[in-house]
Amino acid sequence: MELKLKIWRQNSPEEKGSFKEYQRSDFDPAMSIPEMLDHLNLHLMRAGERPISFESDCREGICGQCGFMINGQAHGPEKGSTACQTHLRSFKDGDTLWLEPFRARAFPLKRDLMVDRSAFDDIIAVGGFISVDTGPAPEANSILIAHQTAEDAFDAAACIGCGACVAACPNASASLFTAAKLNHLALLPQGKIEAQERVLQMVEAMDLKGFGACSLIGACELVCPQGISLDNIAKMNGAYRKANWGF
Amino acid sequence: MRLQAKIPEGPLEQKWTRYKAAAKLINPANRAKYKIIVVGTGLAGSSCAASMAELGFQVEVFSFHDSPRRAHSVAAQGGVNAAKDYKNDGDSVWRMFHDTLKGGDFRAREANVYRLAECSASLIDQAVAQGVPFAREYGGYLSNRSFGGVQVSRTFYARGQTGQQLLQGAYQSLMRQSGLGKLKLHTRHEMLDLLLHKGRASGIVCRNLDNGSIESFEADAVVLATGGYGKIYYLSTLAMNCNATAIWRAHKKGAGFAAPSWTQFHPTSLPQMGSHQSKLTLMSESLRNDGRIWVPKAKNDQRLPGTIPEEERDYYLERRYPSYGNLAPRDIASRAALDRIEKGYGVGPMQNAVYLDFKDALEKHGRETIRQRYGNLFGMYQKITGINAYEQPMLIAPAAHFSMGGLWVDYGLMSNLEGLFVLGEANFSDHGANRLGANSLLQACVDGYFIAPHSLMDFLARSGAIEITAERQSNAQASKAQIEDQLQSLLSIKGKTSAEEFHQALGKILYEKCGLRRERENLEHALKEIEALRERFYQDLMIPGTAKEINFELEKAGRLADYIDLGALIVQDALQREESCGAHFREEHQTEEGEARRNDADFQYVSVWEYLKPLTYQLHAEPLTFDAVQPSQRSYK
Structure with a gap:
């Protein structure tokens, strides 16, 4: 060919x-x-x-x-x-x-076609985790999670960190990447506890790293290899507003 | 070479508890005086590095990737085993231990295998605490499925991306420590040498892959968690950059290499479709829960699968192994597929595959249930082949996958070189001659989260820190100069054949003569062919550019140089072992029914090879003793 x-x-x-x-x-x-x-x-x-x-x-x-x-x-x-x-x-x-x-x-x-995407790692490093040390933890089934909640958390957690969302966005925003991690963790009972602090820190890191703002164009969702939904960004914005201003 | 497994005394059930109780501790205030280097950021490396940083040690982590999250643990699909017995189906730590030991054809240490089963339940607890979104039942409880080689459901899973989700957990723990300033991350750094100080691992030499500079790093202990080497076969389920370089360079410095020829061929990979193919994609073993494997009963049957009536299909796994059926262990399922393909019953455009059929499962459970269980796998299959597996059976074939072999380690995961620890797939320890599905994620996690924190601290407490002396510095300088010379000599060959082309040639030799089936005469030929290939490599290698820039071809060439030498050792190991066990099937040693025939009288040991000079190795043996279970002929009938 x-x-x-x-x-x-x-x-x-x-x-x-x-x-x-x-x-x-x-x-x-x-x-x-x-x-x-x-x-x-x-x-x-x-x-x-x-x-x-x-x-x-x-x-x-x-x-x-x-x-x-x-x-x-x-x-x-x-x-x-x-x-x-x-x-x-x-x-x-x-x-x-x-x-x-x-x-x-x-x-x-x-x-050539190679870029440095370590800014994504830096966003995770400020809050993209649950603050639990490794080692023995409470019995897994002591935290019940509804079937659909686990499925929704998985859908957000499926992000592969490729950066296509940023590349497709006219603003070069990392909102879909950041929102996916925020929602993966915020949906789970064990991740809810730190949700407010997490959203403030990760959004700040996103800005500091030089990513643009989101204007809900939706190009990111279209190119995402894992089909991560734009809804995640709406939820992130809601959580950010609530964490900052309490409503 | 001294091989002391250092297995604790006492009954099997108490060995790990006794080990932990006897392990020495270091006062939290003093831990920052010790530095640990971790190479590799897959599940074993990330989990170990995060754990050691949390304890307060100085940790430096190295990866050749641009981000720790890329490591190939990410590609594991089906699940992770744990003896939780949530299903009330007769599972227990003892049964999981027994299944794993038997699955490995009685070629692993009892004590290691028992510990793997013992720590499995804690791993699930910890992964849930980290936020790993395992599949759940409607009541909110964790869900399980079955994998090959067992008759219980003990596999936990996150759709078909369990490795990705577990790695996210470990990666997030790692990045948390990085963000807190408690560990230092060096991405795009490839380890090219191990530094020793008075026989003890004291650091590494790396090439910075972005600018080509050769840098040395000193430490009080070195952890290699650099994964498996199945990519040596070229067409494999592994990522393009998976390599043996870190463990091979350590081997050249004196670390024993155990059971190099035990590579698992995964039975449900996609078959080769064309000559430009660079890898084979895996289809998770979990598919065998609901898919039935068959070929037509007639040779060279060209009919479409849907038009072949039930009575003209040979469900050969169900026929040969009625009690395990489609869930026979991987080595057995792969050999059975190869047998059908070689005898002329293969299907697909190249007649190199068998069918994995979901027709019955779709009728029984409906399309929606099947989509929830395997949706992403069906999607992936369609992307690659263009075939809709809801309508037509999948085409699958065996492919090189997991290396049971690796650097020899003792019970505390330390190699025969003091201070050099080897974790995850890079070591040889727990799977014997055949790994059971969903045990690799488990082993990588258990090594990093639950074993290394105890054994590393114990080692450092007993051995102390190493002083930085002028001798150490000049030792590092000498190693750096030697690495620079090696790279220059590869660059100066200026031949006409690329590293990739040499890799394809090496893979072909190994697939044909040291793959699913091995036989003396063929193996002897393979050894000669590899020696000839090696000679040609150093005469005709083509690498463009220089060593002081981003140079992927130089990276590939260095890895391939090591693969060629390892390839020769793999063949030598396969030749030496005059028996069939697990993935190692010698044609000369089989039963009348074509099953593997072990030779416990002469080969109940782990082969450990010492490097003497290129292509010359000396064999040592670690005898295996079985107190809790008597080795029997493995039967899955």
Whole structure:
């Protein structure tokens, strides 16, 4: 299968980047996007060119490591999929694919399609947990959790931390990421106790890290590989208001 | 090499209690005087690092990933076992111990396996306290399901993403300590050497993967929690970057490598579909609770599965193992599938798969129940294959998965090198020759949360801190210089074959000659082929760029150099063990019915290999004794 690839090449954060064009006709529709890049890189190396730097690890959509823009969409055109779960059969023979990194002030570019997403870890570090030390704890069934509550908490906890939500947002907001963690924990009885403090700290960290504000556009929900709902943001805003002003 | 397992005296049920009671403590005020390095941030590494930081030790954590949350524990799907007996179905610590020991074909230590079962219930309590959203019944109680090799329901799960949810718990505990300033996190750092001071682990040397600088870090104890090496087979269920480099470099410094050839092939992976494929995706074993495995009774049957009538289907697991049926353990289920495929009954476009069929379960429970149980797995299957498993059976095949082997450790998880602890899949300890499903998440967590905090503190209390001396500093300098030289020599080859291409060649040799089935002549061939591959690697390796920049090809090449040497050891280990046990199936040693034939008289020991020089290893043995259970022939009929 033939594809024309326009890929963002940028050697380092200090240097200027640009799209570079590559064309090959020996792609296989069964290849995933990272497999396509592996294939292209092998030929670039053989021709003495620097291979394209991109990250990818589990290749089954759960580690959250891969991710870049494909034709202007985070992770590409397939709904509920990561780049590694997107196969070339989603495109037509002769198509042009534009690949560029996730762009956000809080995700500084490292090289080509690689960005630094450690700001997400910093948000978790200020409150994305239940303050319990490891080791023996009370009998698990002493905390009863309704079936649906556990399912809802799981839906929020399914976030893989890939950063697509930030990349899709015109404001580069991390609201969906932050709200998902807040709601995962706030829904559970063991996480409710610290909920007020948690929302204040995580929202503050989100702002300090340079993420933008949310204006409820909803692009984040559309690109989220785990289908995390925009409702989480509404709940976060409600909890933030209550924690700050008490209503 | 001295191998002292240091198993506490006393009855099986009291060994762990006695160990903890005898372990030495360090006054909370003095703990900050000791520094611990933890390499790896999967379940074992994150849980250990968080626990030690909470206790007040200085902890530095290293990961080659950009975030600790990426570690491959995240991909475990089906669940985690615990002997809670919530189902009142006859489960107990004793039964779980027995199932695990038998599942491992009596090639693990009784005391370790018992402790794993004993600590399992506490792990569930702790995970719930951390906020892990396990599945719940309508009354709010925790829900369970069954896994292979057992007849009770003791598996706790969070849809098909249990590993992700447990890792989130450990990662959040880790980040909490990081936020409190109680541990230091070094992401994008790959360990390339272990530092020793008078025979004791005293630090590591890393490459900073973002700028290529070689850095050394000193400590009073080093923990390796760097995962498994099933990726050596190239096509595997593991992540692309899973590697053996950290444990292999420690092995080269004197740590014994135990049972290297015991790699589990998972029976329910997706089959290979094309030549450009870089990995095989796992479909959770939990699917075997409701899915029935079959192939057509006729060879080369080209009909669509839905058109093959019931009486023309061979439900071969139910036929061969009526009491366990589709829940036969992984080694047995994988070999049975390979047998059907090799004999010409395979299905799918490459005739390299068997069917996993949900037709009966859908009729019995309805689509909604099946969706709640496995919805994300069915979705994942459809994304990869384009096939809707609610309408058609899944295509599945065995794939390289979990390494039961790893660095040898004693009862306290310390290797034969003093101060070097090895946790989780990186060690060899609890699973014997075959791991039961849902025991890997358990082992990683139990090692990190419940065992290492006691044994590490005990070690530090007895051995003290290591003084920073000029000798230590010059030792670190020498190691750094050596690592720089190694990287330069790889870069200077300037050949024409990429590391990935060498990896594919290595994987092919191992799959064909040292995979689900092994046989002397083939293994001897494999050894020669690996030696030839090694020679070609050092003559024709292609790496672009330099060592002082982001260079994924250089990273892959370094890992592959270690994989090639480990590959040779794997074959040597498989050759040496003249018996069949668990995942290690030697054609020469089977019963008339084609089942594994163990040789307890000659091989009731753990093989531990000492590194002498490249491709040359010396064998040591840790004899296994069984006091509580007498080894029997494993039967799942």
